[in-house]
Amino acid sequence: MNGASSSLRAAFSHCVQQVRNYDYHHYLCLLELPPKMRKAAFALRAFNVETSRAMDVASDPRIGLMRLVWWQEAIDKIYANKLIEHPTAQALASVVSENKISKGWLKRSVEARINDANRDVTDIPENIEELEKYAEDTVSTLLYLTLQAGGIRSTAADHAASHIGKASGLLLLLKALPYHASCNRHFCYIPAKVAANHGLLVKEGGRSEICLDSREGLCNAVFDMASVANVHLLKARELAGTVPNEAHPMLLQAVPAQVLLDSLNRVHFDVFDPRLARGVLGVPPLWYQLKLKWYSWRHKY
Template sequence: MNGASAASSLRSAFSYCVQQVRNYEYHHYLCLLELPPHFRKAAFALRAFNVETARAMDVASDPRIGLMRLVWWQEAIDKMYAEKLIEHPTAQALSSVICENKISKGWLKRSVEARINDARREVTDIPETIEELEKYAEDTVSTILYMTLQAGGIRSTAADHAASHIGKASGLLLLLKSLPYHASRNRHFSYIPAKVAAKHGLLVKEGGRSVIHLDSREHLCDAVFEMALVANIHLQKARQLAGTVPAEARPVLLQAVPAQVLLDSLSRVQFDVFDPRLSRGVLGIPPLWYQLKLKWHSWMGKY
């Protein structure tokens, strides 16, 4: 491939990444537009990678095919670091970002491995505690923020700590929002920890195994509230670090805004994840109002 066609192919790959994020994570797409131009490309490639791995199981007609897709990504990461060409637009864009920004391979691998472990879980495998879900959120969401900070050349322990908390909050809240979807695919029990479910009367014994029943809307709302409370604590901790976070890191941490918007939307519907208002607009609020919130935080240098 000559230089001109390689450059054209790479431009197409980055355009594809932007489109993927816009289509599937619109709330994050708007966040990334607030980033400085010099590392917006890297951020979109990393987010598109997240879209690919997060949706692998959902778009597959058979769970085994979804799992194969995730394993393919695991192998693709090794190829990227070996500077081998991969015929996939997101992988192509990500290879370019890895080459230019020296992104840590460990974080990319950890992200895919967490999704593979989740995909391999049996239907009867219920996480025991909220901490297990926090770890999953850290491995899949916080890692994307760490790599985005790294792509921007930002080395700050405070920014990394804030990113960890924001990732955990975002991950937990998105798992809650997706409960109706997982319920429709018979995987809803996977994302309510056994301890929380038992406390709120959702855990029952069936044929010698524990099963979560969502019959009681009220009890489910109580369980969601308890988990949302943990997410809220993470957001508060992230904001407490704001004074020590460098100004150039704050646009990356704007991901706290969609998490807060979703938390507020959940609160408005009394933590009923089946309330149709949650799926309206952007995370339950009108798109224009969401954009104004984002712009205000961006202008004020807040997150």
């Protein structure tokens, strides 16, 4: 038993380190959770780190896709009580066994990433609703699962989580645009309708492409998308009065979304401005931590 408990402690420590290394702004959010909820939250976030980075760390897209398919199969094994030799999977299996969390949400998040990985670089989303759906399936699902693991059953909390996830997902896609452009992969996180409105959509040989040459047009397109994210944050906060108090710490992930939105506003929605890459989401780390503490202390999000 000691060996098993030691192995599990190592698995959870691995999860914490993964989130700290690759998702620092959310790592700080999770530290504000009550201790009994942190284990599940870190395991779920580490799972998200694994699946969100699968395509980026792979030298060949096919290898990245294989990793995602492996995680899809791993979820089935976890719910079948089969042992998996992977620290994040082991921690996730422990969380699943201790809490009633939906297999469907876990599967949906991986399937959304597989579908995204299978898209051709010229396959541009037609409208922002497609990106909202992607954000819902990959980010909101994490919040739903964390609420479930915390034993919180609240329609209002789920609605708030949906809006926060959509806002966060959209804003992080915007922040990642320079990275995707440098990889010559998935410029297409700008929807065709938004791109066309600002002169960024170029049609050649029957194909449509996003052209990032116009900095003004790109800033205007980013503003349009960020405005949609802002509406989601406002809707989430309108629900605050009906959300149970115990759910508020889990919805603190609205704070990094707001910080990123404010940082984009300061650079006039120029995602290539180097100030966005400084500190934590474009602000000094200490200021970010103080903002989180202030929201947490006031039981707000």
